[in-house]
Amino acid sequence: MIYLDNSATTRPHPDVVESMRRAMENYYGNPSSLHHKGVEAEAVLKQAREVAAKFLGCKPGEIIFTSGGTESNNTAIKGVAFQYQNRGKHIITTQVEHPAVYDVCQQLASLGFETTYLPVDRDGRVSLEDVQKAMRPDTILVSVMHVNNELGTIQPVAEIGQWLKQFPKVLFHVDAVQAIGKVPLKLKEAGIDLLSVSAHKFYGPRGVGILYKREGLIIHPLMMGGGQESGVRSGTENLPAIAGMAKAIRLLEEWGPAESRRLQDLLVQLREGISKIEGCIINTPEAHTAPHIMNISVPGVKAEVLLHALEERGFLVSTKSACSSKANEPSRVLTSVGIERDCALSSLRISLGRENKAEDIKRFLEALTVCVGTLRSQMKSKTKSVTR
Ligand SMILES: Cc1ncc(COP(=O)(O)O)c(C=O)c1O
Structure with missing residues (x-):
């Protein structure tokens, strides 16, 4: 089986699993406890925080x-x-945000907040000019994702953040969930006030992540309780998961940009191969894209049917993003970039990770060629028998 759904989630690295096992076994104290088991756990938490920082x-x-x-x-x-x-x-955001941003802004409408959802171009990119035009005296927040989870498009967050520096009262949030370890970003230079990270996208455990919050910035806490995490996020810390995430971060540092370049080469191989398959359309733009996401469409062939045909041959990919792949509606992201409904309904996302090799891509391309050929000819004979 070849796993090509790394944007949905990644397989935790064995060292991450081992770190978590050790944390569960040895550091079971509550970091807030005063006895030595608590102190030990607190030390692990402190170390993980330093690694992340x-x-x-x-x-x-x-x-x-x-x-x-x-x-x-x-x-x-x-x-x-x-x-x-x-x-x-x-609030200003974009039409192509993940539901964890988009739907939050929609929910806030019922509390009297108003959100401007900026359009994107054919590549899925938002422009600084549109952010500038949308700014109002009552704007309090701009939220723009770094890498789009469906197309892989990189947004000009550094450019937007630098421009926003002249409005210190307008805060800048970046959803960097798909970018971490793939696309570098300098938080401070980019004027980012808040940044979201999720460990399971980079070989860490799921159910753990980070919110970077600029020093001195006060935000209203959603979770009230014991006052952990500087009072912003109460609740006994999930130490094994945090230790696992710290391990995953250390591994990212070790692999460095070399792994991103390796993925980039695989993506090029994938793009070249797909461009030769009749009936396949590549939705992911060539420029300003992350090294691990490729979105394609095979118009006329239902994405789910193609997904299962590929699965039968041992390749796991996804339709839309994993969080919304069950709804039979075209993706909001793909329709926002102007892709037609039919094309959007037939789209697949192939996302690469550290375990994928050039040989896997070669075999995937062979399987895709066969599956697309078979399904398209079945579709043609069906239309013929209907029109006859
Ligand atoms: C861009 C983006 N933001 C947020 C999330 C949500 O992250 P999590 O699964 O850790 O809640 C995802 C997950 O797919 C994502 O791709």
């Missing part, structure tokens, strides 16, 4: 451990909205 280029006090990307996005957006609603109730 070093990786992101920030201070340990700016790291808030959460349950993942969804919670980080919710905490950032609602935390700012509730804290600064007296300043204004206007």
Whole structure:
């Protein structure tokens, strides 16, 4: 079996699993307890915070451990909205955000907040000019993802953040869930106030993530309780998961940009191969894209049918994003970039990870060629028999 669904989630690295096992076995104390088991657990937590801070280029006090990307996005957006609603109730985001941002903004509408959902171009990119045009005196937050989870498009977040620096009261949130370890970003230079990270996208465990929150920035906490994580996220810390995430971050640092370049080469191989398959359309743009995501369409062939045909041959891919793949509606992201309904309904996402090799891509391309050929000819003979 070849796993090509790494944007949905990744297989945890064996060292991550081992770190978690050790944390569960040895560091079971509550980091808030005063006895030595608590102190030991607190030391593990402190170390993990330092690892995360070093990786992101920030201070340990700016790291808030959460349950993942969804919670980080919710905490950032609602935390700012509730804290600064007296300043204004206007938010700017894009039409192609993950539901963990998009739906949060929609939910806030019922509380009197207004969101501008910026359009994107054919490549799925938002423009700085559109952000500039959307700014209002009552804007309190701009939230733009770094890498799009369906197309792989990289947004100009550094450019937007630098421009936003002239409005210190307008906060800038970046959903970097798909970018971490793939596309570099300098938090401070890019003027980012809040940034969301999720460990299961980079070989860490699921159910754990980070919200980077700039030092001194106050946001309204969503979780009240014991006051953990500087009072922003109460709840006994999930130490084994946090230790696993710290291990995954260390591994990312070790692999460095070499792994991104390796994935980039595989993506090029994939693109070249797919472009030769009759009936296949590549939706992922060539420029400004992450090294691990390729979105394609085979118009006329239902995405789900193609997905299962590929699965029978041992290749696992996904339709739309995993979080919304069950709804029979075309993807909001793909329709936002102008892809027609039929084409959007037949789209597949192939996403690469550290275990994929050039040989896997070669074999996948062979399987895709056969599956597309068979399904398209079945489709043609069906239409013929209907029209006869
Ligand atoms: C861009 C983006 N943001 C947020 C999330 C949600 O992250 P999590 O699964 O950790 O809640 C995902 C997950 O697919 C994502 O791709």
